[in-house]
Amino acid sequence: MSDSKSNGVKMTSKHLDFYYGNFQALHDVSLEFKKQQVTALIGPSGCGKSTYLRCLNRMNDLIPIARVEGKIMLEDEDIYDPSLDVVMLRRRVGMVFQKPNPFPKSVYENVAYGLRVNGIRDKGLIEQRVTESIQRAALWDEVKDRLQESALGLSGGQQQRLCIARALAVEPEVVLMDEPASALDPIATQKIEDLIHELKKEYTIIIVTHSMQQAARVSDITAFFYIGKLIEVGDTDTLFTRPRLKQTEDYITGRFG
Amino acid sequence: MAGKRQSTEKVMRTFFFCVATASIAVLFMIMVFLFMEGLPVFNMVSVKEFLFGVYWYPTSDPPDFGIYPLIVASLAVTAVSAVIAIPLGVMTAIYLAELASKRVAEIFKPIVELLAALPSVVIGFFGMVIVAPFLQQVLGVATGLNLFNAALMLAFMSIPTICSISEDAIYSVPNALREGSLALGATQWETLWRVVVPASISGIATSVILGISRAVGETMVVLMVAGGAAMVPSSIFDPVRPMPASIAAEMAEAPFRGDHYYALFATGIVLFLFTLFFNIIADIIATRYRQVGEASL
Numbered sequence: 001m002s003d004s005k006s007n008g009v010k011m012t013s014k015h016l017d018f019y020y021g022n023f024q025a026l027h028d029v030s031l032e033f034k035k036q037q038v039t040a041l042i043g044p045s046g047c048g049k050s051t052y053l054r055c056l057n058r059m060n061d062l063i064p065i066a067r068v069e070g071k072i073m074l075e076d077e078d079i080y081d082p083s084l085d086v087v088m089l090r091r092r093v094g095m096v097f098q099k100p101n102p103f104p105k106s107v108y109e110n111v112a113y114g115l116r117v118n119g120i121r122d123k124g125l126i127e128q129r130v131t132e133s134i135q136r137a138a139l140w141d142e143v144k145d146r147l148q149e150s151a152l153g154l155s156g157g158q159q160q161r162l163c164i165a166r167a168l169a170v171e172p173e174v175v176l177m178d179e180p181a182s183a184l185d186p187i188a189t190q191k192i193e194d195l196i197h198e199l200k201k202e203y204t205i206i207i208v209t210h211s212m213q214q215a216a217r218v219s220d221i222t223a224f225f226y227i228g229k230l231i232e233v234g235d236t237d238t239l240f241t242r243p244r245l246k247q248t249e250d251y252i253t254g255r256f257g
Numbered sequence: 258m259a260g261k262r263q264s265t266e267k268v269m270r271t272f273f274f275c276v277a278t279a280s281i282a283v284l285f286m287i288m289v290f291l292f293m294e295g296l297p298v299f300n301m302v303s304v305k306e307f308l309f310g311v312y313w314y315p316t317s318d319p320p321d322f323g324i325y326p327l328i329v330a331s332l333a334v335t336a337v338s339a340v341i342a343i344p345l346g347v348m349t350a351i352y353l354a355e356l357a358s359k360r361v362a363e364i365f366k367p368i369v370e371l372l373a374a375l376p377s378v379v380i381g382f383f384g385m386v387i388v389a390p391f392l393q394q395v396l397g398v399a400t401g402l403n404l405f406n407a408a409l410m411l412a413f414m415s416i417p418t419i420c421s422i423s424e425d426a427i428y429s430v431p432n433a434l435r436e437g438s439l440a441l442g443a444t445q446w447e448t449l450w451r452v453v454v455p456a457s458i459s460g461i462a463t464s465v466i467l468g469i470s471r472a473v474g475e476t477m478v479v480l481m482v483a484g485g486a487a488m489v490p491s492s493i494f495d496p497v498r499p500m501p502a503s504i505a506a507e508m509a510e511a512p513f514r515g516d517h518y519y520a521l522f523a524t525g526i527v528l529f530l531f532t533l534f535f536n537i538i539a540d541i542i543a544t545r546y547r548q549v550g551e552a553s554l
């Protein structure tokens with residue numbers, strides 16, 4: 001118990017297998033995520049990065065054919081334990097999805113929503129947190145005059161940042177980000193990367209990215225997936241400069257994927 | 258060759274144009290006929306007397322042509338049936354789209370659709386033979402053929418429409434929205450009430466209007482179970498005489514082109530304007546719904 005706390009491990013997956021019906025999408029994935037660290041998940045399209053990420057907050061529960069074997073621990077709790085409260089889990093482990101999915105509500109309400117369902121009634125506090133989150137997601141200047149307009153009127157990149165703001169507003173302990181910068185221009189990407197650096201001080205961050213440069217810039221640890229298997233994991237600097245395996249080297253140097 | 262093909266196309270196009278024009282012309286003529294046969298009543302009574310007169314004694318001497326009780330009856334029956342049908346229809350839709358297991362949904366959906374296929378005369382028959390005696394015995398009301406019974410039977414007719422269109426609307430809310438909500442720590446209920454239902458509200462509204470407009474003009478059921486008394490009701494268990502019932506019941510006996518005959522046609526005009534109103538609203542909501550649907554994808 002004190003063991004996992006002392007060495008700062010926030011989440012672990014142990015021998016995780018994942019199936020969509022008969023199709024096994026993840027094979028025996030064991031990984032550790034530490035507090036105040038950013039872990040990047042990289043690998044070619046379809047290798048199971050999103051699937052893995054969605055296991056960490058039990059988003060895959062919504063897929064009827066999905067099945068999980070193995071263990072995922074959040075600190076000392078087994079998150080797949082039947083007695084565990086999934087709603088509480090998802091409050092602690094927030095997620096930014098691969099495709100932006102703003103609610104058909106106003107910009108303001110999109111961010112306030114998470115606070116409201118978490119029982120916050122104080123209008124002042126809600127307003128403060130909404131403003132703060134939108135600012136952190138580098139969206140404030142673009143939306144400050146249209147907070148009451150529909151979020152569906154925002155551009156794809158703006159919607160993506162709104163979804164980041166929405167996830168931050170509820171102050172989760174772990175933030176899962178599935179390609180948070182895929183629809184962003186270099187300036188907004190820069191801002192999101194700055195945000196990740198800042199969030200790292202308090203949170204545990206796990207980010208899926210297709211950009212090697214981004215992984216190298218933002219992460220402390222990088223995990224390389226290939227066809228549902230965790231191939232190599234290590235210090236980002238080491239993995240990018242001296243990968244142990246040929247497969248990893250081929251991927252990061254752009255020879256496949 | 259090309260010339261022949263072109264001329265065939267031209268013939269076809271002309272043919273379809275004629276068919277389309279013909280059906281529109283027929284509809285238009287029915288409308289003209291309705292107004293031609295209805296308006297002469299206003300030589301006898303003023304519009305105000307006709308609409309707000311509380312006595313409908315078309316065969317006494319001198320006759321009274323006040324359709325106020327009939328209008329109130331139509332509105333009351335429609336309103337009560339809406340109060341019954343909307344919650345039932347929408348909740349069934351939510352259950353089928355969001356909560357039911359696949360197996361249950363597969364059994365329920367055809368049953369709901371079967372309900373839509375029931376002929377109105379069968380529903381009316383059911384109201385007369387089963388529901389009316391039941392109301393009389395259990396509630397001790399004077400007659401089981403009354404406003405409430407009619408509203409209940411009309412609700413049966415609206416529920417399939419409301420349910421199946423609402424269900425489509427709820428079902429088509431993208432899963433990503435549900436996931437987005439759940440990922441923020443919302444419960445399934447919060448997700449349902451605060452995200453899924455608001456996202457499909459225009460579809461639900463369309464279903465409600467369409468379902469109700471089906472009830473407004475419905476004749477057979479109200480003719481059979483509303484009780485037929487042309488009085489302004491004072492309770493929901495009073496017998497009433499909605500407009501369509503009045504027209505259907507009296508048309509055969511009204512002397513051709515007599516005052517009574519004109520009065521019935523004028524009632525038809527009022528009924529027509531009511532259903533037109535509902536259909537226009539349904540149309541407006543449906544158009545808006547389409548736009549929202551596209552924008553949210």
Ligand SMILES: Nc1ncnc2c1ncn2[C@@H]1O[C@H](COP(=O)(O)OP(=O)(O)OP(=O)(O)O)[C@@H](O)[C@H]1O
Nearest residue numbers: 020023025044045046047048049050051052063098
């Ligand atoms: N809902 C689903 N049902 C069945 N199979 C699925 C489902 N979602 C994903 N898969 C399959 O699981 C595998 C892993 O998919 P996943 O989305 O995790 O890949 P990814 O690494 O995130 O890819 P990308 O980089 O393109 O987002 C793929 O082969 C995919 O086809």
Ligand SMILES: [Mg+2]
Nearest residue numbers: 049050051098
């Ligand atoms: Mg993915």
